[in-house]
Amino acid sequence: MFLEPVLSLAHRDYWHCFEQLLHHDTCGRLSSVSLAVQQTTACSKLITSQGRGRFFIRLMLMRRTLGNFVKHLLHTNRVIEVSRHSIIYWLFCCNYCLKCLQTEPFLSLSMVLSEMNFKISIENCSFLDESWLLPVCQIYEAVPCRELGMVLRYLDGRVFLLDLLQGSQAQVDMFAEPGDIIDEINGISLRNASNGQAGVVLSKLKSQPLSIHLIRWRGEDGSIYQPLVKHLRQLKQEKPSLRFGPKPASQILYGVHLLGKANIGMHGGKEVLQHVIPVVLESSQEVLLDIKETHLTSKVSPFDQELFQHHFPEISCVGRFGSQPDLTIFAFSAGFKHTEWFV
Structure with missing residues (x-):
C-alpha cells in the first residue's frame, strides 16, 4: 500500500511537477534536468510517481544540481501555480516559503545542498515506491x-x-x-x-x-x-521453519576450564597455598570465556548468567588501579591438549 500523493485533490504527485518543468521552462538551459528526468522515467525498478519523485531527488543530490533545478522551478510560473503547495513538502515537509512567496531561504538551502557530496547508490532503488528507507x-x-x-x-x-x-x-x-x-x-x-x-x-x-x-x-x-x-x-x-529476527551480537567464546577461586588472606604463603590448591582443583568446571576490548566475562553457556566479569585494570599485573581494595589475581595457563607445552 502506497502513501497518498502530495497533491491528493488532483491525484498528482510532485514528480508530475518535475516532468512539467521541461515543457514550460523557456530558458533553454535544462540539459542536466532533462537527462535526470529521462533517466528517472526509464528506470524499470520504479512503478509509482512517488517512487520516481524520490529517485529524482536523490539523483539531483548526487549530481549536485538541486540548486539549479530549484532556480528553474521558481522562474517557471506555470509550474509554480501547480506546485505551490508541494515543492517544499518533498524535501522538508514545509510549504510556508512558497506559500508566502518567501523563496530565498529555500533557494539558499538548496544551493548549500548542491555544494555537499552525497554518497548515494542509484542502483539501490527498488523500494523507493514504498519508503525512503533503503535496504542493504x-x-x-x-x-x-x-x-x-x-x-x-x-x-x-x-x-x-x-x-x-x-x-x-x-x-x-x-x-x-x-x-x-x-x-x-x-x-x-x-x-x-x-x-x-x-x-x-x-x-x-x-x-x-x-x-x-x-x-x-x-x-x-x-x-x-x-x-x-x-x-x-x-x-x-x-515454511514455518524460517527464522527472521535480529542478528545475534557477534562474540568469540573460548571453551576453558575454570579452576575456581579461593581466599588466601592478606599474607598468603606456601603454608596457605598447600591447602588452597586442592580446594580449587575440586571446584573445576568447563565454562566459556569472552575476551572483550576492555574486560572479560565468563558463562557456563552463551545464555546463562555471568559467573564473573573483570575489567583489565582490576586484574592486570601492570597498570592496575591503586585504589582497588580487591586484590584479585586472574591467573591462566594456555597450551596444546595432551602435551607439556604450556604458557
Whole structure:
C-alpha cells in the first residue's frame, strides 16, 4: 500500500511537477534536468510517481544540481501555480516559503545542498515506491554452473529466496539466505516480475557468469527491513521453519576450564597455598570465556548468567588501579591438549 500523493485533490504527485518543468521552462538551459528526468522515467525498478519523485531527488543530490533545478522551478510560473503547495513538502515537509512567496531561504538551502557530496547508490532503488528507507543491497558473482539450487517464491512482483537446496552452488557459497530478494541478474531487472520470470532469465544466461543483485531482508542494524515485514510473514506461513529476527551480537567464546577461586588472606604463603590448591582443583568446571576490548566475562553457556566479569585494570599485573581494595589475581595457563607445552 502506497502513501497518498502530495497533491491528493488532483491525484498528482510532485514528480508530475518535475516532468512539467521541461515543457514550460523557456530558458533553454535544462540539459542536466532533462537527462535526470529521462533517466528517472526509464528506470524499470520504479512503478509509482512517488517512487520516481524520490529517485529524482536523490539523483539531483548526487549530481549536485538541486540548486539549479530549484532556480528553474521558481522562474517557471506555470509550474509554480501547480506546485505551490508541494515543492517544499518533498524535501522538508514545509510549504510556508512558497506559500508566502518567501523563496530565498529555500533557494539558499538548496544551493548549500548542491555544494555537499552525497554518497548515494542509484542502483539501490527498488523500494523507493514504498519508503525512503533503503535496504542493504549486495552483488554476488557466480561462476558458470549447471544450476544454482535456489527455491524461489514470487510475492507482489518480487522474487524471494525461499530455500537453498542441500549441496547446491548457492548453498555451498552461502551468498544468500531465505527471505532475501533477487533484484537483478546480469543487468536484467526483476522488479514487478511475473511467476517464472527469474527462471527464464537464468535459462537464457546458461553457461555464462552471473552477476546477481540481492536485497537483504536484514537492514543495516541487523533487524528486519521494515517494508519486508508483511512478505516475510507470508513466507513463514508457507515454511514455518524460517527464522527472521535480529542478528545475534557477534562474540568469540573460548571453551576453558575454570579452576575456581579461593581466599588466601592478606599474607598468603606456601603454608596457605598447600591447602588452597586442592580446594580449587575440586571446584573445576568447563565454562566459556569472552575476551572483550576492555574486560572479560565468563558463562557456563552463551545464555546463562555471568559467573564473573573483570575489567583489565582490576586484574592486570601492570597498570592496575591503586585504589582497588580487591586484590584479585586472574591467573591462566594456555597450551596444546595432551602435551607439556604450556604458557
